[in-house]
Amino acid sequence: MLYDSIIPCFGGRFAVSMMPAARRYRVFPLGTFHYFDWQRSDRVGISIGSCPQIISSETAHIGVRVGSVERILPFDEGDVFANLKQQITPLTTTIAAADPQLPVRAEFCFRSHFVPQSFESSGAPAYLLDITIVNDSPTPAEEVEVFFRLPLANARITPVGVLAEEKIVFPDGIDHRGVEGLIFEQLLAGNGDAAASLTPAPEMRRRLTLPPGSSIQVRFVHVGYIAQPTLNVRGDVRRFGYTTLWEDAAAVLRFVRSQEEVLLRKSRLFESTLLDAGIPPELKGILAAAFKGLAANAWWAEGGWFSVMEIGAYHSTLDVDYQSALFFFQYWPDLVRRMLVQWADYYAPGSGYMAHDVGQHLEATGNRYGGPGSAMKVEENCNYILLLHHYWRWTGDASILPDHLALLKELGQFLIDSDTDETGLPNRFCDNTNDWGSALITAAEEQSYHGVRMAAAFSALAQIARVMGDEAQAAICASRVRLINSALAKGWRGDHYPISLSDAATAHHYSMWTTHGLLYPLRTGMTLDIDLDRLCIDLISSTARTLREHGCIHSTADARGWLTQNLWRDCIAAYLGIDHTHLLRRYLGHGEYVSYEDTTILEVANELMIVGGAVADHTYAGQIHDHPLVDGHPRPACGFGLLYALAGVQADAVEGRLTFRPLLFPLKIALTHRADWEREHVVWLTFRRSIPNQDGGPLPSREWCEVEGDETLVADILPTAR
Numbered sequence: 001m002l003y004d005s006i007i008p009c010f011g012g013r014f015a016v017s018m019m020p021a022a023r024r025y026r027v028f029p030l031g032t033f034h035y036f037d038w039q040r041s042d043r044v045g046i047s048i049g050s051c052p053q054i055i056s057s058e059t060a061h062i063g064v065r066v067g068s069v070e071r072i073l074p075f076d077e078g079d080v081f082a083n084l085k086q087q088i089t090p091l092t093t094t095i096a097a098a099d100p101q102l103p104v105r106a107e108f109c110f111r112s113h114f115v116p117q118s119f120e121s122s123g124a125p126a127y128l129l130d131i132t133i134v135n136d137s138p139t140p141a142e143e144v145e146v147f148f149r150l151p152l153a154n155a156r157i158t159p160v161g162v163l164a165e166e167k168i169v170f171p172d173g174i175d176h177r178g179v180e181g182l183i184f185e186q187l188l189a190g191n192g193d194a195a196a197s198l199t200p201a202p203e204m205r206r207r208l209t210l211p212p213g214s215s216i217q218v219r220f221v222h223v224g225y226i227a228q229p230t231l232n233v234r235g236d237v238r239r240f241g242y243t244t245l246w247e248d249a250a251a252v253l254r255f256v257r258s259q260e261e262v263l264l265r266k267s268r269l270f271e272s273t274l275l276d277a278g279i280p281p282e283l284k285g286i287l288a289a290a291f292k293g294l295a296a297n298a299w300w301a302e303g304g305w306f307s308v309m310e311i312g313a314y315h316s317t318l319d320v321d322y323q324s325a326l327f328f329f330q331y332w333p334d335l336v337r338r339m340l341v342q343w344a345d346y347y348a349p350g351s352g353y354m355a356h357d358v359g360q361h362l363e364a365t366g367n368r369y370g371g372p373g374s375a376m377k378v379e380e381n382c383n384y385i386l387l388l389h390h391y392w393r394w395t396g397d398a399s400i401l402p403d404h405l406a407l408l409k410e411l412g413q414f415l416i417d418s419d420t421d422e423t424g425l426p427n428r429f430c431d432n433t434n435d436w437g438s439a440l441i442t443a444a445e446e447q448s449y450h451g452v453r454m455a456a457a458f459s460a461l462a463q464i465a466r467v468m469g470d471e472a473q474a475a476i477c478a479s480r481v482r483l484i485n486s487a488l489a490k491g492w493r494g495d496h497y498p499i500s501l502s503d504a505a506t507a508h509h510y511s512m513w514t515t516h517g518l519l520y521p522l523r524t525g526m527t528l529d530i531d532l533d534r535l536c537i538d539l540i541s542s543t544a545r546t547l548r549e550h551g552c553i554h555s556t557a558d559a560r561g562w563l564t565q566n567l568w569r570d571c572i573a574a575y576l577g578i579d580h581t582h583l584l585r586r587y588l589g590h591g592e593y594v595s596y597e598d599t600t601i602l603e604v605a606n607e608l609m610i611v612g613g614a615v616a617d618h619t620y621a622g623q624i625h626d627h628p629l630v631d632g633h634p635r636p637a638c639g640f641g642l643l644y645a646l647a648g649v650q651a652d653a654v655e656g657r658l659t660f661r662p663l664l665f666p667l668k669i670a671l672t673h674r675a676d677w678e679r680e681h682v683v684w685l686t687f688r689r690s691i692p693n694q695d696g697g698p699l700p701s702r703e704w705c706e707v708e709g710d711e712t713l714v715a716d717i718l719p720t721a722r
Contacts, residue, residue, distance in 0.1 A: 001086075002020040002021070002074065002084055002086045002095070003020070003021075003086065004017065004018065004019050004020070004021070005017075005018045005086075005088055005093040005110075005289075005292070006018070006292040006293070006296050006632060007093065007110050007112055007127050008112055008292050008293075008295035008296035008298075009112055009123075009124070009125045009126065009127060009224070009295070010112070010113075010114050010122045010123060010295040010298050010300075011119065011122065011123045011240070011241060011242070011298045011299065011300030011306070012123055012124075012125035012224075012240050012241075012242050012300065013028070013029075013030050013031035013230075013240070013296075013298075013299060014028070014029065014030075014031075014125040014126075014224035014225075015028045015031050015032075015296045016028070016110075016127070016222075017032075017632075018075065018093060018110070019075075020073070020074040020075065020084075021074075023059070023074050023075060023076060023077065024058055024059065024075065025057070025058070025059050025060035025062075025075035025076070026055050026057070026058055027055065027056040027057045027150070027186075027224070028053070028054065028055060028056070029054055029056050029168060029182075029184040029224060029226060030054055030168070030182075030226070030230065030362070031296060031297070031309070031312055032053055032296075032311075032312040032632065033052075033053060033054070033173075033174050033312045033313070033361055034311050034312045034313045052171035052172065052173045052174060053171075054168060054169075054170070054171070054174070056152075056153075056166065056184055056186070056224075057150055057151045057152065057153075058151075059075055059076040059077075059151060060073075060075045060076060060148070060149065060150055061075075061076045061078065061147065061148075061149035061150075061201070061203070062075060062076075062108065062129070062147070062148050062149070063078075063081070063097075063106075063146070063147065064097075064102060064104065064106050064131075064133065064144065064145070064146055064147075065144075065145040065146075065147065066102055066103060066104065066141065066143060066144050066145070067143055069101050069102060071097070071099045071101070071102060073095060073097065073108060076149075081097035081098060081099045081106075082098070082099045082100060082101075083096075083097065083098045083099065084096070084097050088285070088288045088289065088292075089271050089274075089275060089288050090114070090270070090271050090274060090287070090288045090291035090292065091111055091112050091113065091114055091267055091270075091271055091291075092109055092110060092111045092112075092271075093109075093110045094107060094108065094109045094110075095107070095108045103135065103137055103139075103141045104133050104134060104135050104136075104137075104141050104144055104210065105133075105134050105136065106131060106132065106133050106134070106146070107131070107132040107134075108129065108130075108131050109128075109129070109130040109131075109132070110127060110128070110129055111127060111128045111129075111130065111264075111267075112126075112127045112128075112295070113127075113256075113263045113264075113267045114267055114270055114291075114295065115263070115266040115267060115269075115270060115677055116270060116331040116332045116672070116675070116677045117331075117332050117334070117677050117678070118266075118677065118678070119241060119242075119245075119300060120245055121259075121262075121263060121266055121267075123241055123242045123245070123300055124242060124245075124246070124252050124255060124256055125223060125224050125225055125240070125242055125252060126221055126222065126223040126224070126252050126253065126256050127221075127222055128219055128220070128221055128256075129148055129219070129220040129221075129222065130217055130218070130219050131146045131148075131217065131218045131219075131220070132215055132216070132217045132218075133146060133208060133210060133215060133216050133217075133218070134210075134214075134215040135210035135211070135212060135213065135214055135215070136213065137212060138212050138213075139212055140209060140210065140211055140212060141208075141209070141210040142209050143207065143209075144207065144208040144209065144210060145205055145206070145207050145208070146205065146206055146208070146218050147203055147204070147205035147206075148188065148190070148203065148204050148205070148220040148222075149201050149202065149203035149204075150186075150188060150201070150202055150203075150222070151201050151202070152164035152166075152186055152188070152201075152202040153166040154166055155198055155202040156198075157196045157197075157198065158250075160187070160189050160250060160253060161187055161188050161189030161190065161196055161204060161221075161253075162187070162188040162189075162196050162198070162202045162203070162204060163185070163186070163187050163249070163250075164185070164186045164187075164188075164202065165183055165184070165185050165186075166183070166184050166186075167181075167182070167183055167184075168182040168183070168184050168226075174361050174362070175359075175360050175361035175362060175363045176232075176361060176362040176363065177232055177362075177363055177365070178229075178232040178235070178237050178363075179228075179229060179230055179231070179232055179237060179362045179363075181228055182226055182228050182230065183226065183227065183228065184224065184225075184226055185223075185224070185225040185226070185227070185248065185249045186222070186223065186224050186225075186249065187221075187222070187223040187225075187249040187250060187252075187253055188202065188203075188204050188220065188221075188222055188223075189204065189220065189221045189223075189253055190204040190205075190206055190218065190219065190220045190221075191218065191219040191220075192206060192218070193206060193207075194206040194218070194220070204220055206218050221253055221256060221257070223249040223252045223253055223256075224249075225242075225246075225248060225249040225252060226239075226240060226243075227239070227243055227247075227248065230301070230362060231299065231301045231305065231362055231363075231364055232359075232362060232363045232364065232365060233301070233303070233305060233364045233365075234364065234365050234366070235365075236303070238301040238302050238303050238305060239301065239302050240300065240301060240302070241300035241301055241302055241305070242300070243302065244302050265680070266677065266680060269677075269680055269682065270331075270677075272670070272682075273643075273669075273670035273672050273675075273682060274287055274288065274643075276668070276670075277643060277668055277669050277670065278666055278667055278668030278669070278686065279642075279643065279646065279664075279667070279668075279669070280581050280584055282584035282585050282587070282588060283581070283584050283639070283642060285588060286563075286567075286584065286587055286588065286636065286639055287637075287639050287640055287643075289636070290636040290637045290639050290640070291327070291637060291640075292632070293632045293633050293634050293635075293636065293637065294308065294324055294327060294634040294637040296632055296634075297309040297310070297311065297312065297632070297633075297634040298634075299315065304338065305338075305342070305364075306335050306338045306339065306342075307339065307342070307358070307364065308320070308321055308324060308339075308634050309634070310357070310633075310634065310635075311632060311633050311634070312361075312632075313360055313361070314356070314357035314358075314359070314360050314368060314369055315357055315358050315359045315360070315364045316339055316342060316343060316357055316358045316359075316364075317356060317357045317369070318343060318354055318355070318356060318357065318380045318383050318384060319356070319376060319379055319380060319383055319432075319433035320433075320634060320635050321339060321387075321634075322383040322386070322387055323564055323568060323635050323637075323638040324634045324635050324637045324638055325339075325387060325638075326571075326637070326638045326640055326641035327637040327638070327640040327641075329390065329391075329394055329523075329673065330640055330641070330643070330644060330672045330673050331640075331672050331673070331675075333391065333394060333395050333673065336387065336391050337391060337395075337397070337400060340384075340387060340388050340391060340400065340404075341400075342358065343355075343358070343384060344403075344404055344407055346358045346366065346367075347407060350410075352377075352381075352410050352411065352413065352414030352417070353374065353377035353378075353380060353381055353411070353414050353429070354377075354380040354381055354383070354384045354411065355367035355374040355380065356369040356370055356374050356375050356376055356380055357369050375431055375435075376429075376431050376432055376433060376435075377414065377418070377429035378414075378415060378418050378426045378428075378429045378430060378432075378450055378454070379431070379432040379433055379450075379453075381411040381412075381414055381415055381457070382415070382450075382453045382454060382456070382457040382517065384411060385408060385411055385412070385457040385460055385461060386453075386456060386457055386460055386517070386520045386521075387520075388400065388404060388408070389460035389461075389463065389464060389520070390460075390520040390523065390524060392464070392654065393524040393526070393652050393653065393654050394523070394524060394651060394652075394653060394673070395653055396653030396654050398467070398654070401464060401467070401468060402468070405464075405468060405470075408461060408464065409473065412457075412458065412461050412473075412476075412477065415454055415457065415458070415480075416476075416480060418430075422483070423446060423483075423487050423501070423502075424451065424480070424483035424484040424485075424486060424487035424488075425445075425446035425447065425448075425450060425451045425454075425484065425487050425501060425502075426445070426446070426447075426450050426454070427445040427446055427502065430443050430444060430445050430446075430447060430450065431443040432447070432449065432450070434513065434554055434562075436560055436562070437554040437555070437558050437560055438554070438555065438557045438558045440499055440500060440503070440506055440509065440555070440557045441499060441511060441513065441554045441555045441557060441558055444499060444500035444502070444503060444506075445500060445502045445503075446487070446500055446501040446502040447499060447500055447501075448488060448491060448497035448498060448499065448500075448501060448511070448514050449499070449511065449513045449514055449516060449517075451484050451487060451488050451497075451501075452488075452514060452515060452516065452517040452518065452530065452535065453516060453517030454480070454484055454517075455481050455484045455485065455517070455528065455529070455530050456517040456518065456520070456521050456528060456530075457517070458477040458478070458480045458481050458484075459477070459481055459521065459526065459528055459529065460521070460526075461473070461474075461477045462474040462477035462478050462481075463526070465477065478529075481529050481530070482529070485529065485530060485531070487501060488501075488530075488531070488534075489531070491507075492534060493507060493508075495537055495538070495541040496510050496511075496514070496537070496538045496541045496542055497514050497534075497538055499511045499514075499555060499557070506557065508556075509555055509556045509557045510538075510541060510542040510545040510546060510555060510556045511542055511546075511554065511555040511556075512542045512543065512546050512552045512553075512554060512555065512561075512565060512566075512569055513554065513555070513565065514535065514538050514539070514542065515535050515538065515539050515569065515572050516565075516568065516569075516572075518532075518535065518572050518575075519568060519571055519572050519575070519641070522572065522575040522576075522650070523575075523641075523644070523645075523649070523650060523651070524650060524651065524652045525650035525651075525652055525657060525659065526652075532576070535576075536576045536577075536578070539569065539572065539573055539576065539578065540578065542555075543569070543573075543580070546558075546561075547583075548561070549586060550586050550587065551563065551566040551583065551586050551587050552565070552566055552569070562635075563587055563636050564633075564635040564636050564638055564639075566583070566587060567587070567636060567638055567639040567641075567642065568638050568641075570583065570584075570642060570645070571638070571641045571642055571645040572645075574642065574645035574646050574648070574663050575645055575648060575661075577661075577663065577720060579663055579664065581646070581664065643669050643670075643672075644669070645663075646662070646663050646664055646667060646669070647660050647661075647662050647663075647667055647669050647685065647687060648660050648661025648662055648663060648718065649669075649671075651673065658716065659716045659717075659718050660685070660687070660705065660715055660716065660717050660718065661717065661718040661719075661720065662687040662703070662705075662717065664687075665687055665688055665689035665703070666686060666687060666688050666689075667686070667687045668684065668685070668686040668687075669684070669685055670682050670683070670684055670685075671683040671684070671685060671713075681709060682709060683707065683708065683709040683710045683713065684707070684708040684709055685705055685706070685707055685708075685715060686705065686706040686708075687703065687704075687705050687715075687717070688703070688704055688705075688706065689701055689702065689703045689704075690702045703717055704717070705717060
């Protein structure tokens with residue numbers, strides 16, 4: 001079957017949403033936008049489907065014509081190919097098409113570019129459409145025409161293709177103070193002897209003759225470019241970063257064509273780290289879809305700006321980027337540093353807390369979610385502390401510490417002050433990232449979830465303080481960890497920690513969120529003074545009790561769940577020696593949001609999807625699917641962390657330590673955080689285990705690692721965790 005997919009251009013917000021069920025091919029000049037309804041009205045609940053969108057065009061006429069017979073992809077009205085099959089990778093959506101009325105078959109591959117650690121190779125606002133025509137018959141195929149038609153406004157033919165320019169009109173509901181007069185420039189071009197036409201609509205087409213048993217590839221390029229400033233950074237309006245490299249759409253086209261082979265080769269190297277990995281195929285599908293959502297929400301602007309939008313609403317949502325940052329740590333750590341510096345720059349001195357976000361839509365003018373006072377204060381402080389600490393240990397870059405010591409101290413003091421009754425757990429500012437759950441899981445006082453995260457955050461602060469020579473601060477942080485441990489120990493119920501240690505009536509409930517704060521410390525091998533045995537039991541118990549058809553819901557008090565939290569929990573489980581890969585099959589076929597209320601799972605998912613329209617019609621909760629659903633949320637990109645978690649990768653660049661504790665055998669992964677993307681060099685690790693014949697009695701198995709690409713690397717495999 002066919003399903004929705006996104007063609008994202010990393011950092012430039014130029015994107016296309018392909019919606020075959022709705023026969024739509026939506027071209028977004030600035031990506032999609034959303035807001036929470038409570039920002040606009042008194043409506044109860046969360047909905048982000050009502051925000052107006054800026055859509056340049058809604059359809060595309062793409063297909064093959066032989067004589068009088070024409071067949072198209074389902075993105076416009078017309079006769080659709082009889083047989084269609086789709087697959088996606090992080091950078092491609094490929095549709096194989098055939099029809100008994102045509103003497104040829106076709107493959108349509110929509111491709112964008114991404115090369116880690118290079119904006120020049122990743123940030124061009126353009127994508128390719130490669131159409132491969134195959135003649136399997138014993139006779140020549142003549143008068144074969146392939147075409148790509150878009151209803152471009154104000155189009156004209158130029159020497160390089162069809163060029164169109166249209167003024168962007170902002171509807172009510174999209175924040176854009178200081179951003180006006182935008183012109184969206186589009187260029188549609190083809191290779192070889194492709195011809196341009198304006199009738200019946202702007203189109204590039206190419207005629208072919210195919211000998212028997214031959215194939216020909218035709219390439220079209222679609223460029224979307226905005227030259228004017230598009231982002232208000234506290235009064236400083238900035239253009240997209242790509243404008244610093246290319247002056248207009250034609251310059252983008254020249255670059256893409258001149259660097260065609262290099263861009264494709266390097267982009268395929270990036271994709272190979274997923275596609276060639278020895279991991280479950282379901283995980284490959286989920287991560288392919290997840291990357292598209294991350295890339296579609298990335299915003300690169302001049303002046304060094306980089307942010308990731310939360311489903312087209314907020315810039316740099318801290319609790320969202322806390323999770324999606326796993327991708328950047330493994331592929332592009334410098335972008336995490338940029339975001340850490342930006343968040344600190346937006347910090348209100350003396351407030352004590354990090355804001356939820358730094359702006360909305362085209363305005364990076366300060367926090368929007370939760371009003372002027374922000375929200376999730378304890379949550380976001382822990383997120384920032386753990387992210388900065390992980391960046392330091394992961395990269396070895398200690399230069400980020402001195403300028404942020406005062407900030408870190410204020411954030412730590414705020415965490416201490418949030419506990420007014422000295423239990424160790426916060427009873428103020430307890431609302432957390434789970435703003436789509438029950439009141440118990442979302443905002444209860446003295447949450448075990450906060451306790452584990454604060455224990456990790458205070459441990460991180462203590463380590464930073466010691467390195468910077470502040471033993472007094474380190475001692476304060478260590479004492480807070482002891483107090484938290486005491487509170488957690490008192491609350492232990494034999495197989496789980498209560499969601500709220502202050503609400504005895506709800507102590508029987510299980511939550512999949514309790515262990516949430518462990519992941520970053522586990523990735524660097526940081527020693528935590530916390531009862532990991534009990535937390536491991538809690539993880540096993542809560543997973544069993546919250547598991548539903550499509551993964552785990554937040555808690556036994558909830559009817560909703562998030563894909564991201566399942567992937568995040570699975571990373572933690574892997575580091576603790578628990579294999580959850582059998583659950584991956586359940587995560588296919590829905591987006592970030594899942595509900596088991598009085599509605600179907602996809603009705604809820606589609607209400608909250610960045611890509612409107614049904615994807616799998618008439619599909620109800622209880623059915624498991626064979627394809628990933630692209631809903632455009634950036635957070636599921638945290639699933640890239642599973643590539644490392646399944647291998648038990650623990651890296652601490654400060655101590656020069658790199659160890660492994662593989663969970664699966666055989667397992668093949670790319671060591672991407674040590675790749676040299678400029679030189680196109682990636683190290684691969686394959687973990688194997690032999691189980692000797694047991695006829696002669698019990699014999700130990702042997703585990704080893706085969707290293708490709710680095711003769712100096714000796715993989716240090718640690719004993720099995722549990």
